[in-house]
Amino acid sequence: LRLDRMEILGFKSFYGRTRFDFPDGITAVVGPNGCGKSNIGDAISWVLGEQKASSLRSDRMEDVIFNGSEGRRPLGMAEVSLHFKNLLADGNGHANGNGHGAGNGHGAAPEVTVAADREVPIPEAAESARPAAGGAPESQAAALRITEIEEIPEEVVVTRRIYRSGESEYVLNGQRCRLKDIQDLLARTDIGSRLYSTIEQGKIDQVLAARPKDRRAMFEEAA
Amino acid sequence: LRLDRMEILGFKSFYGRTRFDFPDGITAVVGPNGCGKSNIGDAISWVLGEQKASSLRSDRMEDVIFNGSEGRRPLGMAEVSLHFKNLLADGNGHANGNGHGAGNGHGAAPEVTVAADREVPIPEAAESARPAAGGAPESQAAALRITEIEEIPEEVVVTRRIYRSGESEYVLNGQRCRLKDIQDLLARTDIGSRLYSTIEQGKIDQVLAARPKDRRAMFEEAA
Amino acid sequence: ARERFRGAFEAIQEHFQESFRTLFGGGRAELRLSEEDEDVLEAGIEVAAQPPGKRLQKIGLLSGGEKALTAVALLVSLFRYRPSPFCILDEVDAPLDEANVERFTRLLQELRSDTQLILITHNRKSMEAADLLYGVTMEEPGVSKILPLRFE
């Protein structure tokens, strides 16, 4: 599994569509105080399903929507997309260069049983399939259900949107889905529940300061 | 009022008698991680009467006593002395160079009513009056009571000791006294209750993060 | 008592706005008595800050460095209103970028005539701004010693 790139639109201080490519190795993110560095970390946590507004330094979830600056009015929606390559491959996927992650991944693709089983493979992530920016949510009907999927495409795109109304939307390769679908999909990858892969600013001591029982959760996650 | 110097003995990582002179202006304290910089701040808070072990990053008050290193055994006592000049003068005392702070201080010397009034002026701080290091507390009888003091000497020394037993001792210019005597004396100086003059490591946000009612206490202190 | 508190509050508010503008190079900040308490003597104190180019917002939304800088502005305003003979700042410059460290140390220079300032820091720019340097070492492992230093 590799993070390929992230696209941010209207999330916190990112007004226009901003692209963040994830290189291999170590990437340093620098800039003056208040320029938006920690907001990048928040965007990653949010698109991967973070449900607590306080973990995003906000009071309510809608606070993550761009709420204006000296020169711009507040927006009505925030959207973040995370593009993965080789979602189910071991390690960071360099090994199976054939482009289809399922080739030597964990074998069977994610099995998610849902209310009405429908055979809906994840569509190829079309570069041009820009979700309609602005306010109108997509039609409810096209909600995605992951079932027996033979071929997981080379690239999987996870998208999350939120509107001023507080309503959240989750999208997988352009098709609406539920948060649970994304969580189940991620749980089968090396990302897991991300307990220890994001350290927020000023919170490095929490890794140690947590009560012994809480610390245990990190170990169980790794085990 | 000016801080002249501090002497630390057996407090946290300061094993031997260590002297810290307080210059005017800005003094930077530097050194590698874990070398004892924050322990200096703790020593100042402690000698000025801090009662909460948690504000000194400790579980119990006795934890401030040197508890050994690779080459040294734990000590039985910790002691810190703080030497002030011109305790009751306005500003930092440069103006009244005559050496006796009470000259143009706040007029009447501190008035502390105690159970049995005894006329005990604060003795001159004798450089050589080293309190007996080690474990034996001084005899209780010589406890100091501050009453109508005509002349506050040029130099006032506040000392605090703690023994492994957990017993704390307070000394004013070589004479045992109570914590209350020291607190009352300090309350009449510009030091006040030190709510905003010591910012612990990592706690700068607390100045803002405090609940509005708590923040108010800082304002009342200044008012 | 009410008059005294109000007077102090107004004066501290002015110092706060000035210190904030110096530290952020613009923008504005304000202290407000929380409305919910009728009596001035009971009310809590709210802080709002507007870094240059941004909207006025609650301090919770500020970044790590912006919060530290706003806290320093508040601290300095309390000192300006009623100087305390000494002040110990333990690594308050850690979250600041280079430009803000410079503005921070410049502001401290204004306090040094009334207050003895002890600045614990790892930041070179802060060391350069100090009048004197003390090094703390553990030549003998586990045992701290204090030595006056010269700045190279």
Add this chain to the structure above:
Amino acid sequence: ARERFRGAFEAIQEHFQESFRTLFGGGRAELRLSEEDEDVLEAGIEVAAQPPGKRLQKIGLLSGGEKALTAVALLVSLFRYRPSPFCILDEVDAPLDEANVERFTRLLQELRSDTQLILITHNRKSMEAADLLYGVTMEEPGVSKILPLRFE
């Protein structure tokens, strides 16, 4: 489940001791299952650390920088046991002195083959250790943009 957990615990413990020694240049650290719980599957995890030349002590007594370094050692040991595809570290180097920043970035080099690391920092030494640099600016006040940077 019990065997699995114990196996993981032992392996993480070994990685932790190794990472701790690398970061502190010596000393030792240990993870212990708290005794008060009978069942291994319920027990909490205690951490004790002994920086070089000091006594073994609870992590509460460590200094700010020593705590951050010990936390990084624990984090790295979890990653060594089970690599995560990515890791975001937001100014974890802020409390560290120059020597420890170097040891910290050297240790991160060991993770980079399995993990994409994002390091948010103000520290020059950390910037020098990175493969790539991204700058975040607010040319337009209040609006963030991301630009690839070259290191001068």
